[in-house]
Amino acid sequence: DIVMTQTPLSLSVTPGQPASISCKSSQSLLHSNGKTYLYWHLQRPGQPPHLLIYEVSNRFSGVPDRFSGSGSGTDFTLKISRVEAEDVGVYYCVQSVQFPITFGQGTRLEIK
């Protein structure tokens, strides 16, 4: 199984400041078709998760442009350029290049 490791597991950010979350996979997430199947989801308190970023760096419909994803192979990063109050929650990276689909442990973001 591909192990997804997120760091940090929690972070506290002042509104307007940037935030960054790392996700490392135990194997490359590059598919033979040239796509990399790494996604980022946010789960706000009491809500189901929702998709932020797909295939490493593509913002999903309706996601603010302060969110960006980058990386390749086994190392990936989610960045929030200016954190807002509504960004509170748990962020998960997830891979779907290989079964079983695996999630990172989650990174809890709180506002200072």
Next chain:
Amino acid sequence: EVQLLESGGALVQPGGSLSLSCAASGYTFSNYAMGWVRQAPGKGLEWVSGISGNGVGTYYADSVKGRFTISRDNSKNTVSLQMNSLRADDTAVYYCTKGWPGIYGPEKWGQGTLVTVSS
């Protein structure tokens, strides 16, 4: 608008069975993989199972293989999860997820349904 509505969550005794259902709307259902992801109380997300758009391909986490069965009815736009031999560690909120054409990672999530396995 894509919508996923789960149903069937309940309290069930260890060793018992339960069937979850998910009704999808707002898109061409048969073109997309579907799946189930669960979240135990206070824990992270765990992928459970996935099924291809035509229902031929089915995939399971090792933790549920041989006990859970995923299926879909493309005429009714529904996906189901039959859960047998339930254990206490199956207790979780179960989310129905919509994938992508040929890709099983979640794109859209339902609101979830709670399954509690306890005597």
